[in-house]
Amino acid sequence: MTKTLNINGKDETVDAAPGTPLLWVLRDHLKMTGTKFGCGIAQCGACTVHVDGAPTRSCITAHDSLEGVKVTTIEGVTGSAADAIREVWVKNDVPQCGYCQSGQIMAATALLAENSNPSDEDIDAAMSGNICRCATYMSIRRAIKEAAG
Amino acid sequence: MFLHDIGIIPGGAKRSPPTSDKTAITNLSRRGFVVGSSLFVVSVTLVGCSSYEEPKIDPDAIDLPEAGPSPLTEVKGGDATPALWIAIEEDGAVKITCHRSEMGQQVWTAMAQIVADELEAEWDKVEIVQAEGHERYGDQNTDGSRSVRYNFHRLRIAGAAMKQMLTEAAAVYWKMEPSECSAAQGLVSNSKNSDTLSYGNLAKLAARLQVPQEADVTVKDPKDWRYINKEIPSLTIPRITRGEGTFGIDVDRPGMVYAVVARPPQLFGKTGAVRDASALAIPGVLQTVKLPDAKPPALFQPLGGVAIVATDTWAAIQGRNVLEVDWIDGPNASYDSGTFAEQMKQTARRSGTVRRKRGNVASDLANAAQTIEAEYYAPHLSQSPMEPPAATAEWDGEKLECWACVQDPQATRQTLSDLLKIDKENITVHATWLGGAFGRKSKPDFVVEAALIAKEVGKPVKVTWTREDEVRHGYYHSVSAQRLEAGLDTDGKCTSYLHRTVFPPIASTFVPGMDVPTDGEMGLGATDVPFAMPNLQVESGNAKGHVRIGWLRSVSNIYHAFAVQSFAAEMAHAAGKDQKDYLLELIGDARTIDPNAEGATYPNYDASLEEYPIETERLTNVVNRVSSMAKWGRKMPSGHGLGIAVHRSFLSYIATIVEVAVTPEGALTIPGVWLAVDSGTVINPRHARAQMEGGTIYGLSNALFGEITAKNGAVVQDNFPSWRVLRMGEAPKAFEVEIVKSNSAPAGVGEPATPPAAPALTNAIFNATGHRIRTLPIIGASGSRLTLPTEATAQVEE
Numbered sequence: 001m002t003k004t005l006n007i008n009g010k011d012e013t014v015d016a017a018p019g020t021p022l023l024w025v026l027r028d029h030l031k032m033t034g035t036k037f038g039c040g041i042a043q044c045g046a047c048t049v050h051v052d053g054a055p056t057r058s059c060i061t062a063h064d065s066l067e068g069v070k071v072t073t074i075e076g077v078t079g080s081a082a083d084a085i086r087e088v089w090v091k092n093d094v095p096q097c098g099y100c101q102s103g104q105i106m107a108a109t110a111l112l113a114e115n116s117n118p119s120d121e122d123i124d125a126a127m128s129g130n131i132c133r134c135a136t137y138m139s140i141r142r143a144i145k146e147a148a149g
Numbered sequence: 150m151f152l153h154d155i156g157i158i159p160g161g162a163k164r165s166p167p168t169s170d171k172t173a174i175t176n177l178s179r180r181g182f183v184v185g186s187s188l189f190v191v192s193v194t195l196v197g198c199s200s201y202e203e204p205k206i207d208p209d210a211i212d213l214p215e216a217g218p219s220p221l222t223e224v225k226g227g228d229a230t231p232a233l234w235i236a237i238e239e240d241g242a243v244k245i246t247c248h249r250s251e252m253g254q255q256v257w258t259a260m261a262q263i264v265a266d267e268l269e270a271e272w273d274k275v276e277i278v279q280a281e282g283h284e285r286y287g288d289q290n291t292d293g294s295r296s297v298r299y300n301f302h303r304l305r306i307a308g309a310a311m312k313q314m315l316t317e318a319a320a321v322y323w324k325m326e327p328s329e330c331s332a333a334q335g336l337v338s339n340s341k342n343s344d345t346l347s348y349g350n351l352a353k354l355a356a357r358l359q360v361p362q363e364a365d366v367t368v369k370d371p372k373d374w375r376y377i378n379k380e381i382p383s384l385t386i387p388r389i390t391r392g393e394g395t396f397g398i399d400v401d402r403p404g405m406v407y408a409v410v411a412r413p414p415q416l417f418g419k420t421g422a423v424r425d426a427s428a429l430a431i432p433g434v435l436q437t438v439k440l441p442d443a444k445p446p447a448l449f450q451p452l453g454g455v456a457i458v459a460t461d462t463w464a465a466i467q468g469r470n471v472l473e474v475d476w477i478d479g480p481n482a483s484y485d486s487g488t489f490a491e492q493m494k495q496t497a498r499r500s501g502t503v504r505r506k507r508g509n510v511a512s513d514l515a516n517a518a519q520t521i522e523a524e525y526y527a528p529h530l531s532q533s534p535m536e537p538p539a540a541t542a543e544w545d546g547e548k549l550e551c552w553a554c555v556q557d558p559q560a561t562r563q564t565l566s567d568l569l570k571i572d573k574e575n576i577t578v579h580a581t582w583l584g585g586a587f588g589r590k591s592k593p594d595f596v597v598e599a600a601l602i603a604k605e606v607g608k609p610v611k612v613t614w615t616r617e618d619e620v621r622h623g624y625y626h627s628v629s630a631q632r633l634e635a636g637l638d639t640d641g642k643c644t645s646y647l648h649r650t651v652f653p654p655i656a657s658t659f660v661p662g663m664d665v666p667t668d669g670e671m672g673l674g675a676t677d678v679p680f681a682m683p684n685l686q687v688e689s690g691n692a693k694g695h696v697r698i699g700w701l702r703s704v705s706n707i708y709h710a711f712a713v714q715s716f717a718a719e720m721a722h723a724a725g726k727d728q729k730d731y732l733l734e735l736i737g738d739a740r741t742i743d744p745n746a747e748g749a750t751y752p753n754y755d756a757s758l759e760e761y762p763i764e765t766e767r768l769t770n771v772v773n774r775v776s777s778m779a780k781w782g783r784k785m786p787s788g789h790g791l792g793i794a795v796h797r798s799f800l801s802y803i804a805t806i807v808e809v810a811v812t813p814e815g816a817l818t819i820p821g822v823w824l825a826v827d828s829g830t831v832i833n834p835r836h837a838r839a840q841m842e843g844g845t846i847y848g849l850s851n852a853l854f855g856e857i858t859a860k861n862g863a864v865v866q867d868n869f870p871s872w873r874v875l876r877m878g879e880a881p882k883a884f885e886v887e888i889v890k891s892n893s894a895p896a897g898v899g900e901p902a903t904p905p906a907a908p909a910l911t912n913a914i915f916n917a918t919g920h921r922i923r924t925l926p927i928i929g930a931s932g933s934r935l936t937l938p939t940e941a942t943a944q945v946e947e
Contacts, residue, residue, distance in 0.1 A: 017433055024462050028407060028461035028462055033395075033399035036396075036398070036535070036584070038535050038536075038537075039868055039869050040466075040615055040868075041868055043868060043870060044535070044616075044869055074392030090382070090390055095383075096839055096840075096843055097252050097534070097535070097585045098253065098385060098386065098389035098582070099396060099534070099585060102389075123877070125878070127877040127878075128876045129876075130877065131535065131869065131874055133535050133585045133587070133874065134253045134535075134843045135842060135850070135875070136842075137846065137876075137877045138842055138881065138884045141880075
């Protein structure tokens with residue numbers, strides 16, 4: 001069934017089975033592979049996107065529940081928080097393999113947009129849903145604090 | 150010699166000659182002139198001089214003697230022929246081939262640093278080309294923390310040789326002596342005038358020159374390095390922050406379909422009756438494909454089962470959920486990891502096979518003033534990179550092309566050839582970026598699945614492993630049971646040491662029935678123990694494999710360092726001495742150690758003991774440095790403790806101190822970690838530090854939470870709640886790394902931080918609580934805190 005989703009400010013027409021999670025619509029239908037699959041059950045955060053600005057696990061969010069809202073992915077996230085996060089991520093070489101980092105950046109951007117001066121505890125709370133097996137956790141903590149200035 | 154031998158890319162990116170208003174890129178600060186961006190005409194304005202136009206070199210107009218073959222095909226490490234590694238385009242782009250797989254260790258950046266430094270390339274002109282799997286590159290198995298170690302020398306030679314050829318080309322063009330010309334930062338200049346020639350302009354002429362002999366190639370003095378040992382930013386990370394870059398799971402081919410596989414729950418289980426009507430009724434499911442049953446030995450073959458092919462991954466997963474298969478039990482159906490653990494512990498209590506021997510342990514133990522003994526157990530683990538295995542295959546009836554997140558594209562190609570009976574020349578394997586690997590992606594079983602399905606379906610197929618697949622059907626880190634005994638004299642000094650280790654070897658995956666720990670695994674922390682006591686014996690006990698056993702970041706070093714470094718602290722406690730002081734006493738005087746001289750067969754990570762000796766001085770040094778960093782011996786608050794461990798692995802020396810804070814209820818946090826590493830020459834200190842943090846936390850995660858168990862031959866865990874890994878809130882609050890400055894030969898950095906993490910942690914818990922942990926994991930998947938005995942709770946409350 002055809003649905004129209006607003007992704008990164010652009011209307012995209014999608015023909016996927018009802019209930020198909022946004023993750024697979026993005027990756028397999030729209031070929032937007034920046035959003036990653038990690039667990040499929042909202043336990044790792046690799047698939048994090050923004051829905052109307054809120055960090056959302058796309059692996060358990062049915063695409064057909066998203067008509068009329070704005071979906072933002074790693075490919076399209078912009079704004080002062082996203083710019084600041086990208087800058088410190090690059091400056092400090094935060095990622096290692098990078099696979100989880102789309103989700104990390106989306107979560108960190110949402111945190112910074114909401115809280116311009118997060119404490120270590122705020123960061124731990126906001127980011128503990130995002131697993132990194134390379135263990136870039138300390139780098140992420142340092143970088144978010146640097147981005148917050 | 151042909152143009153492609155030096156890597157001129159035919160038809161490389163061409164740009165129009167520049168218009169006058171955009172000729173210049175200022176670079177005054179470094180070179181004192183302005184360099185134009187043109188590929189045909191380069192405008193150079195010398196300060197205070199008139200404009201200089203770099204002439205376009207026509208190599209055909211220059212008469213040269215015929216060049217012979219490259220004499221650099223067999224330098225140490227392999228082929229160092231510049232053309233194999235470097236291509237310089239006419240526009241000056243320097244394309245460096247990376248034959249190792251990028252999995253977060255920043256090997257792209259490291260390889261580029263080595264080549265570009267010796268080549269004197271401008272860093273912002275450097276691009277990486279990922280090599281396909283092919284023997285021409287030599288070893289491509291990105292495993293064992295050896296990409297730099299294996300390739301440092303030959304890549305320096307390749308870069309330096311190419312620089313010399315570019316310099317010589319300029320000399321030929323200018324009709325000067327090469328000694329009158331010199332190359333720096335992409336330009337060759339001369340001592341007679343102010344003319345310069347750019348690498349892009351010189352490349353075709355240089356390609357016609359003779360590749361020099363190794364003896365005639367001069368590499369830089371380390372003091373002149375521009376990129377090596379510098380904190381050069383990663384070549385991959387800017388792309389990662391935009392969601393760009395292609396991981397194995399991201400590959401897309403025209404007309405591609407998507408597959409997941411239902412696999413037998415047990416290793417060597419078989420596929421019986423398949424009822425796929427419900428699966429085929431799922432919208433998007435196209436067909437099912439029965440895969441051949443796996444037969445011992447496991448090797449890199451797929452596990453069999455049934456593939457569900459669909460128009461997207463989600464439909465394939467939905468189809469698999471309703472697929473009905475009668476699985477037929479195989480030879481491992483009775484495997485229960487709990488029962489097996491008890492058997493292994495029994496084995497560890499009996500005399501084993503002696504693998505290294507010094508003095509007479511038995512008689513010394515019998516006469517010691519004090520003896521202590523301890524048994525340690527560590528479970529199976531899963532590598533669980535964040536990107537699960539994924540592969541795409543395309544078969545055109547003759548040729549097979551695969552794209553996959555593989556650590557070893559050559560082994561992948563060979564395995565595909567063996568199992569699909571396709572001539573290797575008709576197989577191309579592209580290594581994508583790897584979203585983590587940790588040893589899982591050394592095994593290309595998942596690529597074979599994709600190829601088998603693609604042949605059946607007749608379309609390009611991407612196979613994705615779900616997290617459940619990855620956790621349930623892995624190549625697991627080996628389970629282990631160990632027993633240690635020591636005899637101490639009246640001063641508490643250790644006079645005898647017995648270490649007996651029992652584990653199913655990785656070789657059980659490759660040789661049917663193989664149950665003897667191999668020399669390689671014994672050399673990962675058991676037979677290479679650096680202790681000085683007069684009587685020492687290392688033994689192994691046999692154990693069969695019932696699941697696929699495979700490499701996991703630092704491999705047997707994990708359980709061996711856990712047991713040996715825990716026991717070192719237990720000896721210190723028995724002797725009533727400080728852990729750090731006792732550790733230094735066990736290591737003893739500065740000397741080199743040769744386990745082979747005491748009956749061991751010690752591979753030393755495939756390196757010679759002459760080039761990479763076991764040097765106790767370097768162990769002692771990192772112990773002292775880390776102790777100073779962590780202020781070892783300081784008074785700790787109640788419930789806090791510091792623990793130390795030191796371990797040599799992958800030819801690197803690492804000492805780690807962990808601080809824990811434990812509440813009377815057993816809640817545990819890690820306020821700090823300190824680590825000192827001596828890895829010889831380090832290519833990129835920033836990226837090495839990242840590996841130290843990452844490797845340590847990988848070890849802490851395993852020690853705190855990691856446990857794979859099996860019932861009725863099937864793995865019990867399936868996804869991140871039951872297979873638990875460390876999260877941000879559980880990460881250390883502070884982490885300091887010191888890299889010992891060294892010009893010694895480069896050693897590994899990807900793995901060696903993992904082994905000391907677990908014993909440093911359990912030693913810290915002991916110092917905080919008095920509670921000794923000998924069985925991992927410490928907390929487990931479902932726990933939230935330590936289970937402390939009453940006396941330990943009392944210590945914390947003091």
